[in-house]
Amino acid sequence: MANLKDALNKEKALGRKAELAAAAIRKLEKQGKAVPQAKKDQLLRAHKQLMKSISECFRLMDKKGPSHFSKDNTWIWGGPTPYWGGSDKPDCAVDGAEYFGLENIVYMYGPTDENAIKLHQSAKKLICQLSEINRSPGVVCGSDAETAELLSELSLKYPNIKGGMIDDLVGNYGRNVSLKEVKTIYANLKKHNPDLKLYSVVYTHELDSQFIPLIEPYVDAVNLWVGLNYNLPNIDLDIEKCRAAFPGKEIMLGIFIYDYFASANPNSFEFLDILLKRARKYLAEGKIHDIVLMGDREVAKCQPECDFVRDFLQNDFKAGKK
Helix, strand or coil: CCCHHHHHHHHHHHHHHHHHHHHHHHHHHHCCCCCCHHHHHHHHHHHHHHHHHHHHHHHHHCCCCCCCCCCCCEEEEECCCCCCCCCCCCCHHHHHHHHHCCCEEEECCCCCCHHHHHHCCCCCEEEEECCCCCCCCCCCCCCHHHHHHHHHHHHHHCCCEEEEEECCHHHHECCCECHHHHHHHHHHHCCCCCCCEEEEEEEHHHCCCCCHHHHHHHCCEEEEECCCHHHHHHHHHHHHHHHHHCCCCEEEEEEECEECCCCCEECCHHHHHHHHHHHHHHHHCCCCCEEEEECCCHHHHCHHHHHHHHHHHHHHHHHHHC
16 A cells, blocks of 8 residues: 555655656757657656656645544554653553543653563553653663664563654754664664654754754654644644655654643643644644643642543543444
8 A cells, every 4th residue: 555655655665767868868859969768758658657646646645544532543652751740550551541531642751561461451552651751760771772772672572562753853852862772773663563653742843943954864754843832823834844855754743732842831722722623624634633732740749630631531432432
């Protein structure tokens, strides 16, 4: 089954092929030489292939998504951490998933090893932390490259593992992680299981970063967050900017229930309602692939807001089944 990323790459290659064929003919014409029929036929074939490829790109770009959230396209983000009011319970993300009635987990902060995977076997789909960025103090792991290869190996035994996450990649690029390290993480993650996806956290205020074109080839899916809540009115534009910066890549839109950046307070019911309805709109339009809630630790900090999000999603799950 064709995907947009592959279709866009193919379209660019065919466009270049047509350009070269046309340039070869123009060169002969400028030299006053006859153009062989074979070269004309070659250009015509390249042109027809390009036209067909362009149509395929638009077919995929216009492909719609589900009109409602479901347990398949909704995730919880969590894990043991002493920061942000978190818990040291190794499987606290499982507790968070149960609270919100979700099945998919983005497991962060704790060790990425087989014991942790066993604790999260109840997750239908699981994404695990790959880098040391924001990992809890005292957690013992191998290097980021070793962790990526270990997760690749474990995915053969635990098929609910769907990929790995690099947290805050853009903000840490060049300081705590290099391009060489990103390339190695990417390669090692796919070493034993090429179907695994490398996810990267990106904030909407980072979408103009000069580093994105460098890391984009090695990011399979973008975990996009509105970090600064006063940027929410720009989200329509930011979704399009993200699609342009990471062409053909899946977007997992993050939902901050608590504002960690500007006000250090729970986001309002109205804010959450706007964001969730906007996310549902993007999902139906095929612009995002799924959403992820931050997270398990919010339940203790802002239960009324968590209840609001839980009820919104559960009602939407039901609506999607009608």
